[in-house]
Amino acid sequence: MSNVKTRFAPSPTGFLHVGGVRTALFAWLVAKQSGGKFILRIEDTDQAREVQGSVEHIQESLQWLGLEWDEETYFQSKRLDIYKKWADKLRESGRAYADPYTPEQVQEFREQAKRDKQPFLYRNHRPDPPAGGPPIWDGSQPLRLKSNPKGYSWHDEVMGDLHSGEEVIDDFILIKSDGFPTYNFCHIIDDHEMEVTHVIRGQEFLASIPKYLNLYEALAIKPPIMATMPHIMSEMGNKKLSKRDGAKDILDYRDEGYLPEAMINFLTTLGWNDGTEQEIFAVDELIKKFDISKIQKSGAQFDERRLLWLNGAHIRKLSLDDLYEKVAPFWPEEAKNADESYKKRVLTLVQERLKFFAELPELTRFFFIDLPINPELISTHKQLKNYEHSRLKELLETTLESLQQSDFSADDLKERLNKLLELTDEKPVALFSLIRIATTQAPASPELTGSLHTLGKDKSLSRINSQLANF
């Protein structure tokens, strides 16, 4: 049994998008591949930014993807006494002190530094400690770390060996004046108390890691293994991610009929590969093969077309029973009274052309309902538009005559269609197009004999008759 433990620590400020999911996914993969644990911790120490319902939304998103967490969900807002205890320890050892300035005063220091073209460091304004005894702090002011400026060298599993100078070390706020800890402080306490071994997070925290290393020292806590994930980039060069860059709610993908395994395949191979030319991976394969040190250091762009392709590829790998189960919410309204075996035959026909399940109604509606005759299907057809209506009528009548004799088995249909080609001296592109249009009234449909067979004799013949009546 491994002692590896990773965490996903989102703040409850809205829905989860692909970037957040990818961070969670990589943490989950690291835990699973070594038989370790993955935990979920809600970083809800900023009450002003909290969005109602986002915790449930985050949990639902992870569950949809199968990224189950191994312990109860932790909430930082319920652990304030723990942070207080560690803060007191720092204060008593002289490593934390009350910030005597108002936010306005601090802002003025910052602006003065800017006017002087000097980098702003709070520690240059650090107040004198009181004589004797630990610094006093009544909780009405922020509590700051008394930093110990120095350079650091450390290893990041993704970014490699990193270095920083003492100029990035400063006194930062541990406890805000509202009594809540800052992320910078409490995540370190939590990771330690929860025995997290690998801290895997987005690159927005990379620049803060030296500050964290300084705090780890002040707390006498051994730092965990660090791994910093590059961001998913926008197609528009920079700025915020737009929806087409993947900034939409991850559950929208569920609702459009994307498979969790396709999303996982897509996100894992966005900025990572196993060194071979394999593109399509099952989830358990990824767990086995994933290697955090092979993650690309630079940000990657979200390409929804690749996701679409992968989703189609995963759909094609599903067994019929699996597909039938997963596709259940996506049938067109007209299919609601159709029986299971009929729907399964329809699925068999459309499986290879389905890219996401929301396409199902458009692709299958004509199997369940007679669509109105659409004359444009013929008038815009590149071959049929040149035919006289009388000839089209003649062809359909000949077809009807033959199909009336058919038992509508796939074999018999195929044989009869072949004979009709000879009999009418038409090319497949003309005759088969005509029959397909007459029986489906759809711009696209599965192959002809399969469609006719599934549709059945009654519907097929009556639709041909309807088309005939239209000429």
Next chain:
RNA sequence: GGUCUCAUCGUCUAACGGUUAGGACACCAGGUUCUCAUCCUGGAAAUCCGGGUUCGAUUCCCGGUGAGAUCACCA
């Protein structure tokens, strides 16, 4: 602006100094007795720029340029 990081086809990436710079998505063309799709075959498409080191740089070094991150009582 300071600090840190990164840089191969449009996109995701492979190539532990020697390859006709490989694969995949997307795109284009052809094939699979109709359409759309699948599948197969083929095509176009890249080492940011400039110096070094080396017999030889995509690869190592330096300098540009570009991109990203960060400099909060947000996480």
